[in-house]
Structure formats: C-alpha cells, structure tokens
Amino acid sequence: MCLHSTKWAVCLKAGHDYVLMNRRSFIVGASGGALMMASGAIAWMSNVGSMVDYEAYTNGLRAGLTIPADIRDLLRYATLAANGHNTQPWRFRVGEGCIDVLPDFSRRTPAVDPDDHHLFVSLGCAAENLAIAAAATGRPGELQMNPDGDWARYAFVGGSMRTSPLYAAIPKRQSTRTEYDRRPVPVAEIALLEQAAAMTGVHLILLTDRTRVNKVKDLVVAANGVQMADLAFLTELRQWVRFNPRSAMMSGDGLFSGASGNPLLPSAFGRFAFERFFTARTENDKYARQIDSSAGIAVFVGDRADRAHWFKVGQACQRFALMATNLGIKVAFVNQPVEVARFRPELAGLVGQAGRRPDIVLRFGYGPTLPLSPRRPVEAVLA
Structure with missing residues (x-):
C-alpha cells in the first residue's frame, strides 16, 4: 500500500x-x-492468516474437560505446559491404568540446550499438568520417575477426585513476553507462589529488591549478548519462530510472533526481518526494559544437576506459573544466564546457592494478556 x-x-x-x-x-x-x-x-x-481463525484454534486447544476426563483430553491439557522454544519435546504412551511421559529427542535444541536440561524441565512441566488435570477430573494417581530419570509414569490409583486450585489455570497460563506495569506483588501473594512451588529437592529464590534484580538483569543482558554472537544459536532459534497465524497453526509449535506482541508477517518477510533487525543491541535493550518493568525474579535450583532433578524443577516451575495465573500475575522466562554456562556460578552465588547449577529464571509482574501459543494435536504426541 x-x-x-x-x-x-x-x-x-x-x-x-x-x-x-x-x-x-x-x-x-x-x-x-x-x-x-x-x-x-x-x-x-x-x-x-487470520487472528480470528487463530483465536478459534487456541480456544479449541484450551476447551474445558469433562468429568471423568477422556484420556485424549487429559493429554491435551498436559501439552499446554511451559516448554523451551515451544518445541513440545514430549510423547505420551497410554497403558493399562497409566500414562507414561517420555522425551522426544527428535525435538531437541542442541545449540541452546546441549545437555537436554530444558527438555527434561519441560517434561516435568507437562507431567505436572497431567497429574493436576487427571486428579481434578476423576482419575487421581501418582507420578513417579523411572530409576534412570529418563521418563515418568502417572499411574491411576483410584479414589475420590482431588481438585486443585491450579487446575483452572492450566488452559490460561502463558509466557507473557512483553513489558509489565512495574507494580509490586503483595507479600501475601508472594507467599502463595512459594507455597505452590514447594517441592523436595528444589529451591525457589524470589528476588524483589531492585539491587539483586538489577544484578540478574546484568547477567541476562551479558549472556544474551553471547548468544546473539553465536551463529548456531541464531540459526536454531530462527527455525522455531512462527511469523504469522497461518504458520503457527500449520506447525502447531514454535514461538508465534503474535504471542509476544510482535508484528505478523508473511514467513519470507519475517525471515528477512529476523536477519536484518534481530540484533544484540535491540534484544539487550528489550530484555533490560522488560526486567525493569517486572515486580521480581524467580530462580529455581535443583539439589543436583541430573535429569530427575531437572524434571522436579519443571514440576515446581509449572506450579509456580499456574498459581501466578490464578493471581493475575504474568511470568516469562529469562534463562540466558542458565543457558550460557559461564554465567551460572555468578547467578548461583547471587541467589545463595553457590556450588549448585541454577535451572530456571522467571521474571514476574502484572501485564497484558497476549495471544496464546500454538500446540500440536494429541495424535502427534502419542508414542
């Protein structure tokens, strides 16, 4: 025009x-x-594509469950969990009286996640969604990791429904990657977030004082600069960006531009814009503004750096995000100091966990509701 x-x-x-x-x-x-x-x-x-069609698509993904819930619908709720790059690196195997949650290594992101840390955190998030939704809709059970920590099983044990206040938040939760409004979160709500995420083997450190938040911001910006100078990282990231509703609905995965408030572009133009305008300076400025606008930072640290504890961190992180959703609090991942290994010791020391590996960094606060992210159909994630 x-x-x-x-x-x-x-x-x-x-x-x-x-x-x-x-x-x-x-x-x-x-x-x-x-x-x-x-x-x-x-x-x-x-x-x-059309945002009207996209909204209808996401509404279908997040439709409520019946009681008792159909197995297919339980798996749909499981897939609404947080996960790295929205790769959805999971598969589900339905057995007699159980559902196994398995890694899908074909959806690895080796540049940003070379040891599959984020992959197993993502599995923990999905398993927690599954357990909460199943217990609330007539299929209570127990979630256990296998001895090697490679996969988990949710076994139905019978008994009465166990409704959790987190259940209603599952279809509404999102990673809100935009600026917030700088309002502080009340102390009582901070306590609720801590209670929701409490889990043996996982430490949650909440930072709300600006001095330590600013130190985390400096680490995020520094680590982001390292990633932006890494061609392998940029190439991998570009493969997972979906620049428009049509592309997001067709793939059912990836980082949809509209879900972070970015313009909708034809894929060819989007790739061109990514190459020309996605720079370290613009991204660093963006992350600095977003952290400045946030009420605080949440850092999750497992007792040990192994798959079983990464899985537990995912469970705790998902519960934190669901409670935040119930409270009207937005969250977004700022994991750069975890992903770039040389920044982990400084982050660990900052949050009083020297000698341990930090696992997840979230910023939180009050902000707008953006379009929800895409998901693949249940048939695509069945083992």
Missing part, C-alpha cells in the same frame, strides 16, 4: 500530462490501482 502511494506521488510530480488526463482515464486508473492493492492485500492475508 505504501508502495502504491509513493508511485502516485511520483506520477503527480512528473508533469502536467498526467494531471490533465481526462476524468474517465483517471477513474479507470484509480480503479486499477485499488484492484492491485486489494489483490496485494488478499495475497498478504493468504500468506499471514
């Missing part, structure tokens, strides 16, 4: 031959221009 406007301006300056054309030719020309613009808009929309 801007290109057409420029063209018209150039023509008007070209001389009186254009200005003196008769009325009929002007109308025909204007109609042709309008037709071209309309055709361009239609082509644009066919490449981008």
Whole structure:
C-alpha cells in the first residue's frame, strides 16, 4: 500500500500530462490501482492468516474437560505446559491404568540446550499438568520417575477426585513476553507462589529488591549478548519462530510472533526481518526494559544437576506459573544466564546457592494478556 502511494506521488510530480488526463482515464486508473492493492492485500492475508481463525484454534486447544476426563483430553491439557522454544519435546504412551511421559529427542535444541536440561524441565512441566488435570477430573494417581530419570509414569490409583486450585489455570497460563506495569506483588501473594512451588529437592529464590534484580538483569543482558554472537544459536532459534497465524497453526509449535506482541508477517518477510533487525543491541535493550518493568525474579535450583532433578524443577516451575495465573500475575522466562554456562556460578552465588547449577529464571509482574501459543494435536504426541 505504501508502495502504491509513493508511485502516485511520483506520477503527480512528473508533469502536467498526467494531471490533465481526462476524468474517465483517471477513474479507470484509480480503479486499477485499488484492484492491485486489494489483490496485494488478499495475497498478504493468504500468506499471514487470520487472528480470528487463530483465536478459534487456541480456544479449541484450551476447551474445558469433562468429568471423568477422556484420556485424549487429559493429554491435551498436559501439552499446554511451559516448554523451551515451544518445541513440545514430549510423547505420551497410554497403558493399562497409566500414562507414561517420555522425551522426544527428535525435538531437541542442541545449540541452546546441549545437555537436554530444558527438555527434561519441560517434561516435568507437562507431567505436572497431567497429574493436576487427571486428579481434578476423576482419575487421581501418582507420578513417579523411572530409576534412570529418563521418563515418568502417572499411574491411576483410584479414589475420590482431588481438585486443585491450579487446575483452572492450566488452559490460561502463558509466557507473557512483553513489558509489565512495574507494580509490586503483595507479600501475601508472594507467599502463595512459594507455597505452590514447594517441592523436595528444589529451591525457589524470589528476588524483589531492585539491587539483586538489577544484578540478574546484568547477567541476562551479558549472556544474551553471547548468544546473539553465536551463529548456531541464531540459526536454531530462527527455525522455531512462527511469523504469522497461518504458520503457527500449520506447525502447531514454535514461538508465534503474535504471542509476544510482535508484528505478523508473511514467513519470507519475517525471515528477512529476523536477519536484518534481530540484533544484540535491540534484544539487550528489550530484555533490560522488560526486567525493569517486572515486580521480581524467580530462580529455581535443583539439589543436583541430573535429569530427575531437572524434571522436579519443571514440576515446581509449572506450579509456580499456574498459581501466578490464578493471581493475575504474568511470568516469562529469562534463562540466558542458565543457558550460557559461564554465567551460572555468578547467578548461583547471587541467589545463595553457590556450588549448585541454577535451572530456571522467571521474571514476574502484572501485564497484558497476549495471544496464546500454538500446540500440536494429541495424535502427534502419542508414542
């Protein structure tokens, strides 16, 4: 549309031959221009897709469960869990009286997560969703890791429903990657977040004093600069970005631009914009503003750096995010100081966990509700 406007301006300056054309030719020309613009808009929309259609799609993913819940719907709720790059690195195996939660190594992100740390945290998040939803809809059970820590089993044990206040938050939870409104979170609500995330083997440290929050911000910005200089990291990240509703719905995964308040673009234009405008300076400035706007930082640290504890960290993190959702508090991951190994010791010391590996960093606060992220259909995650 801007290109057409420029063209018209150039023509008007070209001389009186254009200005003196008769009325009929002007109308025909204007109609042709309008037709071209309309055709361009239609082509644009066919490449981008409709946010109305996207909202209907996400509403279907997050439809409520019946009681007792169908197994397929329980798995749908499990897939609404937080996970790195929205890769959804899980598979579910339904057995007699149980559901196994398995890693899907085909969806690894080796540049950002070379030891599969985030992958197993993501499995813990999904398993926690599954356990909460199943217990609340007529299938109470127990969740256990296998001895090697490679996968988990939710076994139905019978008995009465165990409704959790976290259950209603499952379809609403999201990672809200935008600026917040700087309001502090009341002390009573901080206590509720801590209670929800309490889990043996996992330490949660909540930072609300600006001195320590600013130190975390410095680590996030420094680690982000390292990642932005890593071609493998950028190449991997670009593979998981979905620039428009059509692409997000077709893939059912990835980082949808609309879910972080970014413009919707045809995929080709999006890739071009990513190459030209996604820079260390702009990203560092963005993360600094976002942390400055947040009420605080949550850091999760497992007792040990192994898969079983990463899984537990995922459970605790998911419960924290669900309680935050219930309280109207937004959260977003700022995991750069965890992902770039050389920054982990400084972060661990800052939160009083020297000698341990920090696992997850979340910022939290009050902010807007953005479009929800996509998910693959249940059939795609069955083992």
